[in-house]
Amino acid sequence: MSDLPQPATARGEVTRQKLLAAAELEFGERGFHAASVSSITQRAGVGQGTFYLYFPSKEDILRALVRHMGQELRHTLTQAIEGIEERLELERVGFNAFIEFCRQHKNLYRVVMQAQFVDEDIYREYYQTLASAYAAGLKKAQGNGQIRQGEAEAQAWALMGIAHFLGLRYVIWEGLTPPAEVMATTFDFIAHGLTPEGS
């Protein structure tokens, strides 16, 4: 019937980006249900009808947004840790990069959490994609003897949980980079938690 809209023009792409940016703000501030399509289009500075030229429905823009933010996050982390051999150093840098990402995307948590009630799959995909990459790296580090042996999947989710909760507590709620002692204690915890027995 109606093909999924994928405007090819540059002008169209600009409009699409404006809508995504507006949606991020609206979903973050008001939540998915309270954010109306009209508030999104107003913020984007386009007409209400224009929305449906780019997204088939309000749910779809949330899906697109979660995928987009997931990609950005993974891209940022990948860039940050590129070339780092030492695994614990990599963890530290990755953690810092995540915190910084949160600082620049205050709406990340709320957008992703809302997705759960709109499309459970997209929500799981967001975390699972992250976790798979994370676990793969840890598995390799286990192979190198850089970190403690064990279920890499479990380590990945545990580390994600730590980052998530500290990000929530300090960055999202208080708008701070976590204080130095918090960071120190956290790394102390992670480092000893991961360091192999004999080292």
Added chain:
Amino acid sequence: MSDLPQPATARGEVTRQKLLAAAELEFGERGFHAASVSSITQRAGVGQGTFYLYFPSKEDILRALVRHMGQELRHTLTQAIEGIEERLELERVGFNAFIEFCRQHKNLYRVVMQAQFVDEDIYREYYQTLASAYAAGLKKAQGNGQIRQGEAEAQAWALMGIAHFLGLRYVIWEGLTPPAEVMATTFDFIAHGLTPEGS
């Protein structure tokens, strides 16, 4: 208008509990917005109007529910760890108790997360109350030399993050108690992360 409705009879209390239980199911399955008051009352087996005899609004029953579940969780954990002196043992038992609580309250995560978009305060209160109690225990254990020194608050949030994410990944999403290796790896991580330098 704004009289807090509180029918105090025994019959009334039964009705209130039925509504809370129905709301937990509805909010868990459908999410706050998709769950209609009428679906809650139908599930509770009472008339629509009855709802408003016990809760001033749909938002209020969510608030009540989050507080209720928070209390139940804290009560369960407190019971589980009662009398345990050794801190790492306490962590293990507490963690297991949390996992078990998740298994019995599959809607916990979804209910609590929804609260964020209805009443941010109640959402924060849920975690902060948990974290404060957790941090207090850790502080004491640091004093005893049972665990590594550091910012107890940071340790608490990190440990909560680990439990939360493993609960999400294994219990909520897959309906399992985490496999033995996962538990083993996780505790290995926690134990070494917390154990003091010299031990």
Added chain:
Amino acid sequence: MSDLPQPATARGEVTRQKLLAAAELEFGERGFHAASVSSITQRAGVGQGTFYLYFPSKEDILRALVRHMGQELRHTLTQAIEGIEERLELERVGFNAFIEFCRQHKNLYRVVMQAQFVDEDIYREYYQTLASAYAAGLKKAQGNGQIRQGEAEAQAWALMGIAHFLGLRYVIWEGLTPPAEVMATTFDFIAHGLTPEGS
């Protein structure tokens, strides 16, 4: 089926009066629709169900109230003018009595006006009963040559209009007895308007 309730006991009559008094306040303050039966019973200090022991419906208590207030008003006016022979003097006294009645029944206007939308007949009855008695008196005064000849009905409604609007403007809206000059001007107007040609 259910006979119109007419409790014979003294205790019952007390309750009925409490309900009528409460209804007068509620209908006056909030208007018929905004006034709930439960607010009336609360104010009367009786249970909600008790209401229906005395009045078949919310509309019925308004009907009863309008009839009641109409009777009181007519009774008050009748008492006030009793024995006065001179018609203009009677008008003055009656007018003053009406103003005083308004002062003591601030809700009169609002209660009566609401009746119009609940039961047009009771509303008309209120004014027509008043007007008939008024016109009869004027007719007689015309016969005596005390006032100008003419359609007594028209005179009655005109005089009622004057009293009503001055009562609204000064008593109901401002809570005052109309200032002396206002009263003087008004009577000047009425007196000359009614005095027969030759006098």
Added chain:
Amino acid sequence: MSDLPQPATARGEVTRQKLLAAAELEFGERGFHAASVSSITQRAGVGQGTFYLYFPSKEDILRALVRHMGQELRHTLTQAIEGIEERLELERVGFNAFIEFCRQHKNLYRVVMQAQFVDEDIYREYYQTLASAYAAGLKKAQGNGQIRQGEAEAQAWALMGIAHFLGLRYVIWEGLTPPAEVMATTFDFIAHGLTPEGS
């Protein structure tokens, strides 16, 4: 949320007028509370949601309607009496114009009276605006020696009361222009009531 809806297109203005006209009929026939928004939109021949494009709430359309009818009435009266120098002649013409206005706006009384229970201010404004203009004219006529000295405000409200009650009794309730004798008696009353002592 609270943007005042004001579609400015010509098509929009037509829709707005249709809604106002429909509301006048509905409020007049059924009263404010019994008149549902959906009955108004049905009568106007538009969709239910369209209502809220033009009026923020059901209360607001009543406010707009009362203001609108007040303006129309004042405009009609102003036109009718334009250029008339002799004050008593002006009163007669104005009175007739008012009666004619009532005949063409059978819902005027009911619409205005309802306003009292929705927004007391708009109700008072309606009468006060009328009364101020009326009193100003009377004051001037007093200055010219055309009418009896006195509190012009009191005269204005008395005259408004007369017109209102005769309009109610004959036009609104019976659908008639008041019979000739009624008009004659009324003017006789007014004329003598206003004519200065010595004339």
Added chain:
DNA sequence: AATGAATGAGACTTCATTCAT
């Protein structure tokens, strides 16, 4: 490619009334 007026389904909430106690 863009617009924004129009739509109508659907949800929360209130409240008159009933009835078992």
Added chain:
DNA sequence: CATGAATGAAGTCTCATTCAT
């Protein structure tokens, strides 16, 4: 005589989506 918990009909208002321009 009195009560108050329970009911369910009904109404206001929001908002995603469509379509003619």
